[in-house]
Amino acid sequence: MSDTTLYGFDGSTYVRTVRCVLTRKGVAYDQVPVNVLTGEPREPEHLARHPFGKVPVLDIDGMRLRETDAIVRYLDARNPEPAMFPADARARAKADENVALINSYGYGAIIGFVAYHLFPDLVGGKDDEARKANLGSARTLAKLVIENKGDAPFIGGGDAPGYADYLLGPLMAYATMTEDGPALLSVDGMQSWWDRLSADETFAATAPDLG
Numbered sequence: 001m002s003d004t005t006l007y008g009f010d011g012s013t014y015v016r017t018v019r020c021v022l023t024r025k026g027v028a029y030d031q032v033p034v035n036v037l038t039g040e041p042r043e044p045e046h047l048a049r050h051p052f053g054k055v056p057v058l059d060i061d062g063m064r065l066r067e068t069d070a071i072v073r074y075l076d077a078r079n080p081e082p083a084m085f086p087a088d089a090r091a092r093a094k095a096d097e098n099v100a101l102i103n104s105y106g107y108g109a110i111i112g113f114v115a116y117h118l119f120p121d122l123v124g125g126k127d128d129e130a131r132k133a134n135l136g137s138a139r140t141l142a143k144l145v146i147e148n149k150g151d152a153p154f155i156g157g158g159d160a161p162g163y164a165d166y167l168l169g170p171l172m173a174y175a176t177m178t179e180d181g182p183a184l185l186s187v188d189g190m191q192s193w194w195d196r197l198s199a200d201e202t203f204a205a206t207a208p209d210l211g
């Protein structure tokens with residue numbers, strides 16, 4: 001039993017981001033698998049933890065933290081090594097931009113076209129126009145994050161995966177399970193980034209068991 005508890009199931013991309021960071025930093029934790037696909041985040045027990053009905057939530061060091069961004073930045077401040085951001089100010093600014101772009105435009109676009117293929121009932125049916133629009137936005141996002149990483153191997157701006165990699169990676173894992181995956185991987189630089197991230201031990205170890 002540890003005194004750190006992560007609420008959220010392994011199939012959630014945001015929960016996987018936090019699992020990657022906890023694992024990479026060697027922070028022991030227990031997990032309560034609140035399942036998004038069965039609506040558990042909207043049940044009173046979880047609404048008491050996160051009134052907007054979202055996972056992840058992390059109980060750590062006597063406080064409750066909601067929202068992936070706040071959780072990851074706290075973990076990075078608490079356990080600085082290995083760093084989730086580059087030290088150089090300009091590279092850090094671009095890594096921060098990548099995180100913001102993925103959160104603001106990437107998540108909805110990628111989950112949008114993934115849902116079309118994998119969870120059509122969840123989004124109320126098959127809307128091919130929305131699928132195409134979402135795929136287009138996802139390709140725009142991919143071009144930007146690759147451009148922002150410059151010569152760094154990873155979109156988090158470092159020689160090893162950082163926060164931005166662990167944020168986009170779980171989304172890409174779902175994208176590559178669909179027939180639209182190749183269109184996203186065909187963006188210049190995406191395939192080699194994806195190959196590097198897929199070889200990361202922590203990322204591989206956190207792959208959800210989709211049974």
Ligand SMILES: N[C@@H](CCC(=O)N[C@@H](CS)C(=O)NCC(=O)O)C(=O)O
Nearest residue numbers: 012013014036041054055056067068
């Ligand atoms: N802004 C939140 C978003 C988290 C989020 O969207 N989580 C999804 C799962 S990946 C969720 O809880 N969905 C449940 C729902 O919307 O009912 C964060 O960054 O942590």
